[in-house]
Amino acid sequence: MNILEKIFQAGVVGAGGAGFPTHIKFNGAAEYLLVNGVECEPLLETDKFLIRHKSHEIIKTVEILAQQLQAKKIVVGIKKKNTREVKALEQAIEALNSRVVLHLTENFYPAGDEQILVYELTNRQIPPGGIPKDVGVVVCNVGTVVNVYEALNEKSVTDKFVTILGEVKNSTILYAPIGTSIGECVEMAGGATIEDYNIILGGPMMGRIIEKDQLNKEVVTKTTGAVILLPQNHSIFKNKQLSLTQMINRSRSACIQCSLCTDVCPRNLIGHPLRPHRIMRTLSTDRQQYEVLTEALLCCECGVCELYACPMGLSPRTINGEIKNLLRKEGVKYLSIPSQNKVHEMREYRKVPAERLIARLDLSQYSATIKEDYICVEAKSVKIPLKQHIGKTAASIVKAGDVVEKGQLIAKVREEDLGANIHASIQGVIKEVSDCIWIAAEEKVVTQ
Template sequence: MELIEKIYNAGVVGVGGAGFPTHIKLKCKVEYLIINGAECEPLLEVDKYLMREKNREIIRTTQMVGQLIGAKHMFIGLKEKYHEEILYLNEAIKELDAQIQLYSLDNFYPAGDEQVMVHEITGRVIPAGGIPLDIGAVVSNVGTIVGIHDALEDKPVTDKYMTVVGDVVAPGFLQVPIGTSVRTCIEACGGTSLVDYKVILGGPMMGKVIDGQEIDATYVTKTMGALIVVPADHYIVKRKEQPLTHSINQAKTACIQCKMCTDMCPRNLMGHQLRPHKIMRIMGLGTTDEEILKEAMICSECGICELYACPMGLSPRLVNAYVKQELRQKGIRYERQPLNDVNSLRDYRKVPVPRLVARLDLSRFKGEKLNDMKVLEVDKVCISLSQHIGKPATPRVTVGDYVKKGQIIGDVDREDFGAVIHASISGKVCEVSHYITILQDSEVILGD
């Protein structure tokens, strides 16, 4: 179990989603190991960069992980249009004589969704509210595999690869210390010419919008993969910042029960009992049907219903998120339901990415050339102790301590559902709260 120990010590978590602790995920035996390189959201390209630049590391490490978990089948899922990346990966597979297959997907959203990818590759459907392990699979992002490769060389997770695009002077890739401010990342890409702008953390469909002081007070985490700078009055911003009360009032007055939100829902198309149009109707009527409302708990919040499907411009995603939160606060859990058959029209209802990008008013950014990876050095980081799902790390430093890059500053027991946190720069600890703030210090640098 040396590999698991090294992954735990390095603090590796899943970088493609909520940050599932990798040393916990890989304590299993499965039939399928699937490496996700499909880059689920439009405009994001870090996975493509890693598959071009670190293809041998990815192939070699995938083999080792596959052996660890006893996988009979190993796949890397990526989009058919990734011609250059496919070429590099195939060369690495041949050179290393790896028993790994590439699986090419169409260019649709959300091709990189974990449940969608598992179904595309295996033909199996993960139960609603379940995980890939339920049908004998493990899914990891290519960035996570790179993190495992580094862990094998005793390099902890201290830096993050990111895409910075949108209205910035020099869009491109950054390698930044974890805990770097979002503002610093934008400035590293030349800043923006916009006077009034906002930033989407992550992709345009599922990302969070921040502005003003939030841009200075938000810091890079292990799971933050992209920053998109857009005008403050951009279509996506308006939709994402729509008040919940307004969305509920719209459901009461404007929902025509056309069923498009349900018909286009990726979960519903795979046989999950999720019917956003029924949830909208219940909210609109002000009635309570808990069995229907509980369906919101399996919503992935992919945003198709909100930003693509609804002809009335309503927000079923936002309503689902609200219902989900209310039910959880009441202690209500989702009880697995029998799956329906996969919808025979599923292949015809996949959302083409070019059309989606046009709907999102992002076409001018699609296909623009991104600058090569820039390694960013900073003199201050604010490192969150909760960069993953599960238990936050416990601080192992106090104010006034001097730390070196790679030193453990927060940890969890190996059996805990959490991950170890490391210093991303050398310096002096200036604050310990939910964050650990480190300022670069020449005394530590000289001692490295």
């Protein structure tokens, strides 16, 4: 079995973001292999934890992946301020006599956006609407590399390292089986410290928001990076109860066309023709300019425009996301043109400092250091979604009543599909198969 087959069989997908199937990403050749270790979302600690504890595995694996891609250059992007992680990687590179090069970035947001990272590390501009392979680059996350290491050693993706912090008693790293309820994760962190809270799954800028009553309905997936509990009245949530119509009506009455959203837009600054202020104006006054709305397809939804730039508290990012969904349903794609704008001459001065962003978001009190150790979650029951990431939904190959072992294949896709296999994350009995597979651990019988 070759490398790609092992990665496919293990069900490896991108550990952050949309979760692109890894066996497809590494099918082909590229000049550069870039490893994303910058972990740019405020507060998150998972990737830094993995770098500190699994640096040798990471360096060893990227060498193998680079050989698969026939890559001439291997670069790990990591923030200069993360000195412990930098040292761990340097020691691993020296011990393994590796050709991996570290690129130390400044502490800005969103340094980990794929297209921003490619420009920072290679000085190459991905065309608007394009992907890294268009400029000879493949990018993968630190967590993905760790999962590939496990796959090459015959271990499937069954568990996930997750940062949990905010209004919990013990901010920590959890090692949780896929399908563990978010409620159980909160309990493992000592429980909530307040009564009224919402939860962010992922980072505070791009994460998905759920309410307290959804705690036991939502579960850890292959792409879950963090669980953050914040008070219900926190400013991050203030616009989330608004409908799209309400957001547009607010922009009509309150948008002053200051263009700050465009001035600090990371994609605009690297030369992409994305102008959030024009999109807001088009929705408000001139809906006939359809081509302006297609610029929303270039938005990475980093949230800088919405949570950092806009002085009126409007929602350009959320509106862009809704426009993207509507355009994609209509089959509209962004038509990239060979020539593109140059990188903005003011880009270096308009990068968003991460520390200032944390303060602006009123999150400074939650940025305390995470404990060095981690907690293993022993779930008695898991509900594993058949669709956890971008691509095709996996098809179940088990039924209610079946007994499964941890790591056993329970749902699969074809290797040529844009999708990933799914494995049992605990040993137990299949209770139900629907849009997820419910497994309950078998009770151990003690004999006299």
